[in-house]
Structure formats: structure tokens, C-alpha cells
Amino acid sequence: xxxxxxxxxxxxxxxxxxxxxxxxxxxxxxxxxxxxxxxxxxxxxxxxxxxxxxxxxxxxxxxxxxxxxxxxxxxxxxxxxxxxxxxxxxxxxxxxxxxxxxxxxxxxxxxxxxxxxxxxxxxxxxxxxxxxxxxxxxxxxxxxxxxxxxxxxxxxxxxxxxxxxxxxxxxxxxxxxxxxxxxxxxxxxxxxxxxxxxxxxxxxxxxxxxxxxxxxxxxxxxxxxxxxxxxxxxxxxxxxxxxxxxxxxxxxxxxxxxxxxxxxxxxxxxxxxxxxxxxxxxxxxxxxxxxxxxxxxxxxxxxxxxxxxxxxxxxxxxxxxxxxxxxxxxxxxxxxx
Amino acid sequence: xxxxxxxxxxxxxxxxxxxxxxxxxxxxxxxxxxxxxxxxxxxxxxxxxxxxxxxxxxxxxxxxxxxxxxxxxxxxxxxxxxxxxxxxxxxxxxxxxxxxxxxxxxxxxxxxxxxxxxxxxxxxxxxxxxxxxxxxxxxxxxxxxxxxxxxxxxxxxxxxxxxxxxxxxxxxxxxxxxxxxxxxxxxxxxxxxxxxxxxxxxxxxxxxxxxxxxxxxxxxxxxxxxxxxxxxxxxxxxxxxxxxxxxxxxxxxxxxxxxxxxxxxxxxxxxxxxxxxxxxxxxxxxxxxxxxxxxxxxxxxxxxxxxxxxxxxxxxxxxxxxxxxxxx
Numbered sequence: 001x002x003x004x005x006x007x008x009x010x011x012x013x014x015x016x017x018x019x020x021x022x023x024x025x026x027x028x029x030x031x032x033x034x035x036x037x038x039x040x041x042x043x044x045x046x047x048x049x050x051x052x053x054x055x056x057x058x059x060x061x062x063x064x065x066x067x068x069x070x071x072x073x074x075x076x077x078x079x080x081x082x083x084x085x086x087x088x089x090x091x092x093x094x095x096x097x098x099x100x101x102x103x104x105x106x107x108x109x110x111x112x113x114x115x116x117x118x119x120x121x122x123x124x125x126x127x128x129x130x131x132x133x134x135x136x137x138x139x140x141x142x143x144x145x146x147x148x149x150x151x152x153x154x155x156x157x158x159x160x161x162x163x164x165x166x167x168x169x170x171x172x173x174x175x176x177x178x179x180x181x182x183x184x185x186x187x188x189x190x191x192x193x194x195x196x197x198x199x200x201x202x203x204x205x206x207x208x209x210x211x212x213x214x215x216x217x218x219x220x221x222x223x224x225x226x227x228x229x230x231x232x233x234x235x236x237x238x239x240x241x242x243x244x245x246x247x248x249x250x251x252x253x254x255x256x257x258x259x260x261x262x263x264x265x266x267x268x269x270x271x272x273x274x275x276x277x278x279x280x281x282x283x284x285x286x287x288x289x290x291x292x293x294x295x296x297x298x299x300x301x302x303x304x305x306x307x308x309x310x311x312x313x314x315x316x317x318x319x320x321x322x323x324x325x326x327x328x329x330x331x332x333x334x335x336x337x
Numbered sequence: 338x339x340x341x342x343x344x345x346x347x348x349x350x351x352x353x354x355x356x357x358x359x360x361x362x363x364x365x366x367x368x369x370x371x372x373x374x375x376x377x378x379x380x381x382x383x384x385x386x387x388x389x390x391x392x393x394x395x396x397x398x399x400x401x402x403x404x405x406x407x408x409x410x411x412x413x414x415x416x417x418x419x420x421x422x423x424x425x426x427x428x429x430x431x432x433x434x435x436x437x438x439x440x441x442x443x444x445x446x447x448x449x450x451x452x453x454x455x456x457x458x459x460x461x462x463x464x465x466x467x468x469x470x471x472x473x474x475x476x477x478x479x480x481x482x483x484x485x486x487x488x489x490x491x492x493x494x495x496x497x498x499x500x501x502x503x504x505x506x507x508x509x510x511x512x513x514x515x516x517x518x519x520x521x522x523x524x525x526x527x528x529x530x531x532x533x534x535x536x537x538x539x540x541x542x543x544x545x546x547x548x549x550x551x552x553x554x555x556x557x558x559x560x561x562x563x564x565x566x567x568x569x570x571x572x573x574x575x576x577x578x579x580x581x582x583x584x585x586x587x588x589x590x591x592x593x594x595x596x597x598x599x600x601x602x603x604x605x606x607x608x609x610x611x612x613x614x615x616x617x618x619x620x621x622x623x624x625x626x627x628x629x630x631x632x633x634x635x636x637x638x639x640x641x642x643x644x645x646x647x648x649x650x651x652x653x654x655x656x657x658x659x660x661x662x663x664x665x
Contacts, residue, residue, distance in 0.1 A: 232397075234433060234435065237433070238433060238440065238502075238505075240395055240425065241393060241426060241431040241433075242452065242453040242456055242508075243422045243426035244422075244456055252452070256441075256444065257441070257442070259443075331442075332489040332491070333442060333491050
């Protein structure tokens with residue numbers, strides 16, 4: 001098992017090399033001129049300034065040289081300097097990644113818990129009102145666009161009834177806790193600042209719910225269909241023949257079998273949300289990777305785009321690895337070599 | 338002696354669309370005394386398995402069961418779910434055909450057996466139940482029981498899995514064991530071992546056994562009496578000796594002819610055709626399209642069970658002349 005994990009970890013840099021190359025080449029093939037982001041419009045006709053900027057950012061060198069230099073820098077953890085923030089991309093990402101991770105992890109917890117609960121209810125009471133209600137709730141989550149459900153909930157719960165605070169990670173003019181993990185909730189607890197923890201948690205609650213609701217839809221449907229299928233299989237009949245009540249057949253026998261397909265979806269969804277939480281981050285002014293990526297793309301900020309791409313790729317590779325390991329744990333028939 | 342299990346006019350119907358019902362079991366009378374072995378023999382679709390599943394209310398939702406089935410005098414048909422659950426796995430154990438799919442593949446075998454025990458006795462600890470599972474493994478001759486209980490179903494061979502399935506069915510010392518094609522999914526040599534095991538268990542534990550099979554050879558050495566089913570009805574029933582040596586029904590004769598024997602030198606007999614679907618049963622005796630003795634009268638009416646002096650046989654033209662109508 002350990003050898004297997006090591007082998008998988010060793011393969012990750014090679015896969016990343018491929019991802020970095022493709023993202024670099026793609027950015028070279030786009031028509032947009034990065035100079036537009038670097039040189040003020042009025043100076044564009046001034047060749048001296050344009051050439052100086054080109055030289056400063058290395059844009060005057062031929063593409064293969066830039067490619068090799070880019071990869072060489074990447075190996076040292078240098079993702080280049082963002083055209084728009086004028087700061088190292090690695091630093092920008094390191095600042096923003098924890099915000100996204102905190103949001104995505106909270107959303108995954110909410111989504112998985114709701115999805116499992118609704119899937120179980122739905123399968124247990126299939127064909128009844130409970131089943132319909134659970135499935136409607138799940139369907140709404142996966143079909144309502146986040147920019148709609150997020151805005152409506154934000155308006156109703158925050159603006160109208162002040163049940164939750166507004167956007168952002170903390171109220172205005174409140175200092176974040178000392179940086180340990182970058183998760184404000186965790187760091188506030190580590191600092192022993194309980195009121196700050198509550199503030200961070202209440203700011204996290206609504207965006208995490210909105211994002212989690214979308215996840216709930218997929219999970220509910222998957223859990224329900226796996227459970228309903230499981231209940232019709234031979235092992236369920238055996239459990240009933242032993243005298244197990246339907247609740248036990250569902251939870252102790254069908255649920256562990258449903259975990260196997262669920263793990264795949266969870267790993268994939270988690271990785272997807274790292275860069276896919278854009279809309280939620282935008283609506284809730286959440287300073288994460290998603291909003292960074294959108295701004296980078298809009299301003300042809302190639303170093304930033306490349307950085308986000310690599311973060312996304314790492315998220316997928318790691319999520320895949322964790323999924324495979326979890327698979328072996330959930331399904332004893334899988335032997336890892 | 339008190340009857341262990343007795344069914345009277347047991348009928349099972351499934352919805353066939355448009356508000357119609359298809360009769361899968363058309364009135365079956367069976368009885369079994371404690372410690373007795375009853376072999377129910379028939380092809381797929383004859384109704385032999387669903388009859389037993391109906392007793393435990395394990396049929397798919399939508400099935401309509403009527404008639405009577407009494408276990409130690411208690412009516413099973415229509416029994417409240419909470420009460421039938423107390424019988425399942427406790428007084429009546431079940432062994433299923435394919436032990437690989439019948440076990441839960443993601444749970445350890447020992448845990449699954451321990452569950453059968455703790456479901457009926459909440460006072461027993463998980464550890465004690467696992468210890469009991471080891472003892473049960475010894476009973477069914479599974480080597481290295483302490484190691485085996487912590488393994489998963491896929492780590493067992495087919496024969497060992499079926500032994501474990503039998504151990505699980507015996508976990509609460511049932512009075513009745515229903516074995517539904519327990520050897521069908523196994524190799525021939527392993528089949529013989531499992532049948533030997535069932536024979537020993539029956540002798541040692543004195544439990545009643547219903548052995549459902551499509552293979553007359555399986556019941557021959559084990560059953561006290563045999564019921565042959567075709568098209569949802571019993572076509573012949575009697576003691577094992579009578580069914581084999583005083584065969585009255587052409588279908589039973591066909592089945593006996595289809596059992597391979599080591600000293601026979603002729604070709605293996607077969608019954609031509611396929612069993613009827615429950616949605617489209619032939620009129621009259623449902624065996625008539627495949628019967629080599631068929632006559633016009635066979636299509637006219639459903640024959641009822643008649644005593645031939647040896648077996649009870651439902652045939653218009655039995656191979657042994659009937660003596661009297663079976664008293665219902």
C-alpha cells in the first residue's frame with residue numbers, strides 16, 4: 001500500500017510537467033497581447049516604453065527560451081509574477097488558496113451530510129411524499145444556478161432578515177486571526193478567540209451552504225439509486241432472512257456498498273470545486289482562487305492563469321490519489337499492488 | 338407429533354399489468370414434521386422458491402399471497418412484519434443459491450454471522466457473537482475458524498462460502514432450515530460435500546429441512562419425502578422411495594430419466610420444450626404440451642392430486658392407476 005502511494009506521488013511531478021507545458025503553449029497560442037495589460041494604452045505607440053516593458057517581463061525572448069525558463073522557475077516554486085497584481089503568483093495563490101479550501105471543505109461537509117441523509121430518507125421511504133420532497137430539494141440544488149440561489153438567499157437571509165452576516169470572510173474592520181492554517185475558523189480557535197470563530201463561521205455558513213446545496217443534488221441522487229439497487233440485491237434478502245429490520249438492511253448493508261461509487265464522485269467534486277467555486281466566490285466576495293482566476297483570465301495575466309491551472313491540476317491529482325486509497329478501504333475486494 | 342410446517346392452498350400472484358394478476362403458485366399443500374427433510378423439486382419457474390420465500394414474506398413488493406401457511410401452528414401469511422422478523426433467522430434459517438452474491442461483499446463474514454446472532458439477542462456482546470461464529474464454523478467444518486471469521490466473502494472458495502452461509506443460517510439453532518438450491522452454484526465434488534454436511538447436521542441437530550432443487554439426484558439421498566412441482570402446482574408428492582420406485586407422473590418420470598447415472602449406458606433422457614411462463618400457462622394440465630402421453634382430455638381440466646397407492650399424483654393418465662381421491 002505504502003509503495004503504491006509512493007509510486008503515485010512520484011508520478012505527480014511528471015503529470016504536472018505535462019499540464020504546465022500544455023497551459024504554457026495554449027497561452028502562447030491565444031491572440032490576446034499581454035502587453036495590453038502591462039503598458040498603459042497611451043504609451044502603446046512609444047516603442048521605447050514598449051520595448052522596456054518587453055525586456056522587463058522577458059517577452060522579447062523567443063518562445064522556446066521562455067518555455068524552458070518558465071519550467072525552470074516552476075521547479076523552484078516560482079510561478080512568475082502576475083501582470084496585474086505585480087506580485088509573485090505563488091504568493092497570490094498561497095494567500096487565496098486557504099480561503100477557497102475553507103469554503104470548499106465546508107461545502108463538501110454540508111453537501112455530503114445532506115446528500116447522505118436525503119439519499120437514505122429517499123431510499124427508505126421511496127415512493128412516498130418524503131421521497132418526493134427530498135428529491136425536489138436535491139434537484140433544486142443541482143439545477144438552480146449558484147448565482148441565482150446565492151443571491152436570493154443572500155438577499156432574504158442577510159439583507160431582509162439579518163439571520164446571517166453579509167459577504168466576505170469577516171465583518172469589515174475586523175482583523176483576521178494570526179495565520180496558521182489560513183482557515184479563519186480554525187485559526188480563530190487556535191488563537192483561542194471564540195467570538196472571532198463565531199464571526200468567521202457565520203460568514204462561512206451561507207456561501208458554504210449554497211455551494212454545498214449544489215453538491216447535495218448529485219450526492220442524493222447517487223446515494224438513493226445505489227441504495228435502492230442494493231435493497232433489491234441478494235445480500236439484502238439474506239439480511240432480511242436473518243431477521244434484520246429494513247432500517248438495518250439499509251444502513252448496515254446497502255450503505256457501505258453505496259460508499260464505493262460515492263467516493264469517486266466526492267473526490268472528483270472536491271477537485272472540481274477548487275477552481276469551480278468561482279460564482280460562489282464572486283457573489284459572496286470570497287477572496288479565493290476562483291475569483292483570482294476570473295480576473296487573471298479577463299486581463300490575459302498568463303502567469304496567474306498558469307498558476308491557477310497548476311493548482312487545479314494538483315487538486316485533481318491529489319483527489320484522485322486519495323479517492324483510490326479510500327476505494328481500497330471501502331471495498332475489500334480491491335487489492336493494491 | 339406436531340407439524341412443523343403446513344401450507345394449505347398457498348397461492349401467490351404477481352401484478353401482470355392492466356389490473357390483471359398472474360398466478361405463480363396455484364394452491365400448494367405441503368407439510369413437514371420436525372426433523373424431517375422435504376425435497377421440493379422442479380424446473381425454474383415452477384414456483385418452488387417463491388413458495389418458501391412467501392412463508393418468510395421475502396417476496397418482492399406487489400406480490401399477493403393467499404391461503405395458509407402455519408409454522409408450529411402459527412399462521413405466517415399476513416403475520417405482522419415485526420413478528421415475522423422474530424422468526425426469520427431465529428426459528429427459520431435460510432440458505433441461498435449463490436453464496437457469493439448472498440453475502441455482503443464489503444462486510445467480514447464473521448461480522449455477518451455475528452449480526453444474525455445479535456439481531457435476535459441484544460444482550461449478547463459483539464465479541465461473544467464472533468466467538469459463537471467461530472464455533473459455528475467448526476460445526477460446518479470450516480478449517481481455521483479464528484482466522485476465517487475475519488475474512489471477506491471473496492477470500493472464501495465457493496464451497497467454504499456455502500458452508501459459512503449454512504453456519505449463518507444455523508446461528509440461532511433454527512427448527513426449520515430452508516435451503517434454496519444450496520448446491521447449484523457449486524462444483525460437483527463440492528456439491529457432494531455440502532449435501533453430506535446437510536445430512537450430518539440434520540442427524541446431529543434434528544432440524545427440519547426444506548431442500549429446494551431442480552436436481553432429483555440432490556434430494557435422492559437426503560430427503561424423507563419429495564414434492565415435485567410444475568407450473569405453480571404440486572404434480573406429485575410422496576416418500577422419496579415411492580416417488581422414485583412408484584413414479585406416477587410422466588413429468589417425474591422425465592426428471593428421473595434426466596438424472597445421469599454411472600452404470601447407465603444409454604443416452605441421457607431429456608424432457609423436450611421449456612416450462613411455461615406464469616403469464617401464459619397452457620389450459621388444463623400445464624405439462625400437456627411437453628408430455629409424451631398427452632391426450633385430448635389433458636387440455637380440458639386441471640388434474641387434482643389423486644392417491645395412487647404410493648404417491649399423490651396430479652395427472653389425468655398417471656403411470657400408476659389412482660386408487661382414491663386425496664382428501665383435502
